[in-house]
Amino acid sequence: MLKLAPPPLPCRAPWWASSGHLQTILGNYLPGESPAYPSTSFRIPLCDGDLLAGLHYPGETNVLTLVFHGLGGDDQAHYVRRTVALARNLGHHVWTVNHRGCGEGRGLARRPYHSGSGDDLGAAFAAARERHPGLRQLAVAYSLSANALLLNLGGGLPEPAAQPDAAIAVNPPVDLDACSHSIHSGLSRLYELRFIKRCRKAIRQRIEEDLIPDIYRTWPLMSLREFDDAYTAKAAGFRNADDYYARCSARPHLSKITVPTVLLMAKDDPFIPWQNTAGANLSSSVHLRIESCGGHMGYLSRDLPGHRWLPYAVEHFSKQLLA
Secondary structure (H helix, E strand, O other), rough: OOOOOOOOOOOOOOHHOHHHHHHHHHHOOOOOOOOOOOOOEEEEOOOOEEEEEEEEOOOOOOEEEEEEOOOOOOOOHHHHHHHHHHHHOOOEEEEEOOOOHHHHOOOOOOOOOOOHHHHHHHHHHHHHHOOOOOOOOOOOOHHHHHHHHHHHHHHOOOOOOOOEEEEEEEOOOHHHHHHHHHHOOOHHHHHHHOOOHHHHHHHHHHHHHOOOOOOOOOOOOOOOOHHHHHHHHHHHOOHHHHHHHHHHOOOOOOOOOOOOOOEEEOOOOOOOOOHHHHHOOOOOOOEEEEEEOOOOOOOOOOOHHHHEHHHHHHHHHHHOOOO
């Protein structure tokens, strides 16, 4: 495994965020500073005619940080904005990339994005190489995007795709089948229903914009697996949810990664079991950091001003990967 120094401060939960659920929920809703930086919009054409949309924040160094959001989000998500802030503070150029149909990309895509969209990430890396040939690339991907990034890096795609020079994957669902069971149990069902609500809204928007036919039968209380079986798998060209999960889980491909990569996870993530990553065969280019607390992309700490440990850790690992 790749040997990197751990962050000097581990994530130590405040008393008011002592569980994975509190970490996840408060991490999403707790106010936090996210300064505005000048940016310009761009689009990336995909081979099937869809387009990705994003923002370029100009920097001063020879590094371009590319940031990818999670399921149901876009490039204005709080964790994306904080990543932009830390990368700009380091002098990096930044690209924030929306998945198909998300954010400023609404109306530009017919096909869905999903946990196996590593080829779309590859299109972003290739476009960045073309437009900024002298810049080193650092990819920072969250949740769903983190799995897609690892699938890309591990060669788990049907066709080879462009890759960055270094990568950080935060809370990746590397075993999609296990995650579908985990999010459907106990209090995690609340996150599942929230995801389903957002995904069904995205489908309705695409139907109203005449981008896709009204043939997908979904309902508010369905499970994520049922949703993936009814919509994601069919619209993306998989046989069913089982086929989608088997072909798009990054876990079997972690041993083949050659790009220096950090995997960051929390033991109290409510719906992504950390054991699936800890028990995987990791390549010598991968550094796995598992915190005892943090929830799903919450990582609230009692030791830092503003309590935000995640950008602190991403900055720490960014510096090491790019040294």
